[in-house]
Amino acid sequence: MNKGEKRICFLCNSKTSQSYHKFPKSESLRSLWLQACNLTPEDNVNSLKICSKHFKEDDFVDLNARRFGGIIRLKTNAVPSPSVIECNVTVAKPVSEFSKELNMPSTSTAHEMKICSNVVHPSTCTNEEIMSNNEQEMILETEVQRTPTKRKHVLTPWYVGDLSDLDVTTSRKAKRSLQMAQATITKQRKKIKSLQQQRRRLTLKIRCLKDLVASVPEHVQEIIKRNLRNKKQQYSSELRQFALTLQYYSPRAYNYIRHKWRNLLPHSSTIKNWYSNINCKPGFQKQALDAIANENKKKKVLLNIVIDEIAIRSQIIYGSNRFYGGVDLGSHMSFESDNDNLPKATHALVFMAVAINGSFKVPIAYFLIKSLTGEERANLLSKCLELINDTGAKAVSIVFDGAPTNLVF
Missing domain, CATH: 1.20.5 (Single alpha-helices involved in coiled-coils or other helix-helix interfaces)
Structure with a gap:
């Protein structure tokens, strides 16, 4: 038993008993204890104790254990009695207490004198006095045999859910x-x-923050959302466009803003990879035609087709597992790229689309040539007009110089 813990018997409220015992953990024996104490399994008996007055002498393992510094323990099958057992066991006192009693002066004479003074001599007492004394002894015996029947509640409830009818x-x-x-x-x-x-x-607060985020541009909204997610995600088209434009005008300004925004913008090497993924081989440029189609979704686009021939350095260069600098009219009309005996291209024939009702221009095709007849040029122009018509835009004019080959159109 812990120091400072109150030792009170649940059955007789005794505070001066020799030993106190908790309820056993065994379910079968615990149920017998609960039945003897008139309790139910729902009652909390963790803090309840039964004193040694409710056990027989045979219920203890060793009565002299306490005398030598041990603990008085019950047998595994011991069950308490609801009432106090009259012939209760007298526990031996420790050796230290016996030594104290030996040193104390004897007071047995005084006790004996008091006891003898209360003795009634037969020669001097009457029958009435003897009968009254017998009645007093019987009353005392009945009072000793009585046991308290009033029992306190197990625990005072601390929560509303613990309240019951009791x-x-x-x-x-x-x-x-x-x-x-x-x-x-x-x-x-x-x-x-x-x-x-x-x-x-x-x-x-959430409503105010949402209104604040909605008031900023789309690319700033994307940056804020990426910062809140705090994990790698694919860049949106608005953020890609913002990064490409800013890095194009000033790489130093782009690096400064990227550093201030905690690297939320893509790295410069990522932008280089974006540029390298664009297919810029000779022929009609799909990316340029897609851009015209997107602009045409906003409003009807009117285009002016500009055709010009630009002189280039004539040479063959090897790189990326192929040869460059030879005559190339696109994927279906070029020579074998792994052949080093290609005819060297001397000019680049460029088709430029200029918006009449807009503010953009974009090269939609280029071809590496050495010489082209008027009929071949006409076939390329016809293919160009067909692809522009597929985008939904309308080509209203064609501009080219007065070279003899162009007059065959």
Whole structure:
């Protein structure tokens, strides 16, 4: 038993017994103890104790254990008695207590004198006195044999959910239970009010932040969202366009902004990879035609087709497992790229689309040539007009110089 823990018997409320014993952990033996103490399995008996007055002498393992510094223990099959056992066991005192008693002066003479003074001599007492003395002895015996029948409740409930019918049997208990319930309700109401106020403030804060995010440009919104997600994701088209434009105008400014925004913008090497993924081989440029189609979705695009021939350096260069610099009219009209005997191209024939009702121009095709006849040029122009028509835009004019080969158109 821990120091400072109150030792009170549950059955007789005794505080001066020799030993106190807790309820066993074994389910079968525990049920016998509960039945003997008139308790139910639902009752909390972890803090209840039964004193040694409710056990027989045969229920203990060793009565002299305490005398030598040990602990008095019960046998595994010991069950308490609801009433106090008259012929209860007398536990031996420790050796230290015996030594103290030996050193104390003897007072047996005084006790003997007091006892003898109360003795009634037969020669001097009457029959009435003897009968009265016998009646007093019988009354004392009956009082000793009586055991308290009133039992306290197992535990005082601390929560409303622990209340039961036993807590409202008297007016005092009912009043205490009512006060506890009212205090619990008041506490919960205050907590609900505080949580509701906290929820309203958070809702207002979220609404203000959403309005603030909606007021900034789309690429800034994307940067904010990426920062909140805090994980790698694919860059959106708006953020890609913003990064490409800013890096094109000023790489130093781009690196500065990227550093200030905690590297939320793509790295310069990533932008280089984006540029390298664009297919710029000779022929009609699919990316340029897709860009015209996107602009035409906003409004009808009117185009002017500009055709020009540009002189280039004539040479053959090897790189990326192929030869460059030879005559190339596109994927279906070029020579073998792995052949080093290619005819060297001397000019680049370029088709440029210029918006009449817009502010953009984009090269839609180029071809590496050495010499082309007028009929071949006409076939390329016819293919160009067909692809522009597929985008939904309309080519309203064609501009070229006065070279003899162009007049064959």
